[in-house]
Amino acid sequence: MRSVAIAILLVVSILLAGCSGSAPANKTLKVIAAGSLLAPFAEAEQEFEASHPGIDVQIEGHGSIQVIRQVTDLGRTADVIAVADESLIPDLMYRPMKNSSRNYTDWYRPISTNEMVIAYTNKSRYHEEISQENWYRILARPDVRLGFSNPMLDAAGYRSLMVLQLAEGEYREPLLFETLITDHFPSTITVSAGEEGTTISLPEIMRPSDDKVVIRDGSIYLLSLLSAGGIDYAIEYRSVAEGMNLSYVTLPASINLGSAEYAERYRNVTVILGFPRFATIGSERNGLPVVYAVTIPANAPNPDLAREFIGYIANESAKGRPGWPAPLPEGAVS
Amino acid sequence: MREMALSRTIVLSVTILVFSLVLAGCTAPVQDSLAADWRLTINGTTEKVLTMKDVRALPPVNGHGYCVSTTGFRFGPYTCKGVDLRDLAGVAGGVGEGRQVWVSAPDGYLWVFDADQLEGRGFVTFDENLKEIPSPPLRIILMYEQNGTPLTYDDGGPARIAIISEQPGVITEGSAWVKWVDRIEIRE
Known part of the structure; x- marks a missing residue:
């Protein structure tokens, strides 16, 4: 009797703690992007998920500075950061993370332009x-x-x-x-x-x-x-x-x-x-030419997947798809 | 002997339940300490530092709040309780004509309201479908309760700006809803 009661309580406690593990563990790729990228990224989300079963791409939009601040000032984790002004990444992310000697990032990739x-x-x-x-x-x-x-x-x-x-x-x-x-x-x-x-x-x-x-x-x-x-x-x-x-x-x-x-x-x-x-x-x-850029924060939970997503976005951007920011001119990316 | 076993079972059961509630985040000590440690500096003609108890002692205001991000993501609707920003400014000398109220937070965010906005004028308002509607009377408050409970850290607690109306379903632009407010300055 006593052992049954304890067993029931243990199950209840595990369920309350959300540790039941009954659902399949899909991997989530968290992308925080500038507002003007939301429509193209929504298309990319569907396409990327279709070709990557079990991956859930979650896209969240803000103004470009707020995109970066989610990671640098508000302490949130993200796999991909995408902004409408490439200069913001070195300005705001090439600095050490809180309680770490590593920078938030040391690189970015320009992916497209606009006018x-x-x-x-x-x-x-x-x-x-x-x-x-x-x-x-x-x-x-x-x-x-x-x-x-x-x-x-x-x-x-x-x-x-x-x-x-x-x-x-x-x-x-x-x-x-x-x-x-x-x-x-x-x-x-x-x-x-x-x-x-x-x-x-x-x-x-x-x-x-x-x-x-x-x-x-x-x-x-x-x-x-x-x-x-x-x-x-x-x-x-x-x-x-x-x-x-x-x-x-x-x-x-x-x-x-x-x-x-x-x-x-x-x-x-x-x-x-x-x-x-x-x-x-x-x-x-x-005043600067409009250049969109992406990076992966140093503390991103899924950096390999993030690299894959960025590669996908870069390739699709280069095609000049309707409603997407325009491809960078030939030779603009080293 | 049987009574002893029963009492051991009860003690063990209670321990497991308490443990599970803590695991599930159903306890409130974090929330209490959030408010207890918080201080609000108001800098006007004088400077005052208020505790949550001081803020709660000011006349409370209730209303409906609902906001939207620059990209169209809605937060709310909420019932909001807090203190009118004019009453808070009054603690440090008030807001004279042509002055502004600068509201900031430790995360480095700052927003500025002018005297017209403190009277509830000059805001863009939307309905549930984000269609612009004529603005009903609005008030800017420093909110400390949302939907009847103390504001959590994730919602900008212990105190954040909210723009409220007596009418439910009125959405305002979220950029002014400063989270984690800890400083209010009255400037020329």
């Missing part, structure tokens, strides 16, 4: 007129509403401001940035030109004073507004616009942040954010 475009729908005002030649004049019309994501939260947000500032020089329209941006914020946005280039300084709160400009935390909210007719145009990554089947105007390579050839020109624009949202990285964002 900024002006996305729109057939509900957008003047959509029949807009072209690569006149887009900035269309956006400047008083009744046209323009959206971009919050520069505090999303690389696409500060990159949007860089594009508009670069467009001033490209089209010799010295009041373009003021007309499109500065005039629509009650707090001061300052633009100063110096030997190092142009610096845009933002206020702490990015809240427009009228309907001309709309800012949202992430792309998905902008795209939903665009589809509903709440804004006419959104500054977006080309792959995101393609993935959502939106119409878009491409911009000259000299301002679209998509070409390594123009890296020097992009570097002429700097955005200073209103406050350092993350203590581990400053408030300054410099």
Whole structure:
């Protein structure tokens, strides 16, 4: 009697502790990725799982800095880190892990690139007129509403401001940035030109004073507004616009942040954010070509599998799949 | 003899049950120590350091909270209890016109609210389908209870920012919901 009772209690205790082991032990590959990679990575997840029975790929999305912070500041483990700005990996991960002499990582692999475009729908005002030649004049019309994501939260947000500032020089329209941006914020946005280039300084709160400009935390909210007719145009990554089947105007390579050839020109624009949202990285964002990159944290639970997944992503990216960030130009990767 | 065996069985059974409950994470000492060790520094015209007991002694506010990440992942809905940020700022001199409240955490995260937001204005709100809706009256609170229990570490405890309304199902942007808050500064 006594031994039966003890046996029952032992079984109950093991079950309570979640140690029954009744389910098959699938291996989980944890991937933390930038928001603009979520749609292509969702496709990759399905394909990779189909070719790797027993592997569960779990993908979680954040802004690129938050992607890295999950591992460096919040102490979470991940197998693959994928960001929309290659410079963030050396800046934030080439340093020792807590309680270890090893760095979070010492390498990264660039996998693809992207460019900024002006996305729109057939509900957008003047959509029949807009072209690569006149887009900035269309956006400047008083009744046209323009959206971009919050520069505090999303690389696409500060990159949007860089594009508009670069467009001033490209089209010799010295009041373009003021007309499109500065005039629509009650707090001061300052633009100063110096030997190092142009610096845009933002206020702490990015809240427009009228309907001309709309800012949202992430792309998905902008795209939903665009589809509903709440804004006419959104500054977006080309792959995101393609993935959502939106119409878009491409911009000259000299301002679209998509070409390594123009890296020097992009570097002429700097955005200073209103406050350092993350203590581990400053408030300054410099103009650079958009390059997506991946790495495997040194403490990743499944590094071999992670390498396989990265290889798969790199190969698929190189094919130039629709809705995926574009392949890197030939010779861009050593 | 039989009574002795029975009592030994009971003692052994209780030991096993306690052991299993600890293994299953059903005990609360970690939560208690989280709140006991926590301190909140409020820097305004004066600087004050508050304990959880001090914070809980301020007028409590209840409401519904629900937030969404930049990539569309929803957290909630929750019932939230905490202290209005204006009342907390009041402990160190209050928030004058044109001033801002900087809220930060030991993980290095910082968010800034302006005076308009402290009055519940200027937030983007969504329904359950993430469709934008006109904003009902909102309040920013420092939440210490979620769904009737003390906030756990994983949820940002012992205290985090929440933006609440009296109306359930109102979603706000999650970037302002600072977790693990330990410092509030009132700035020009």
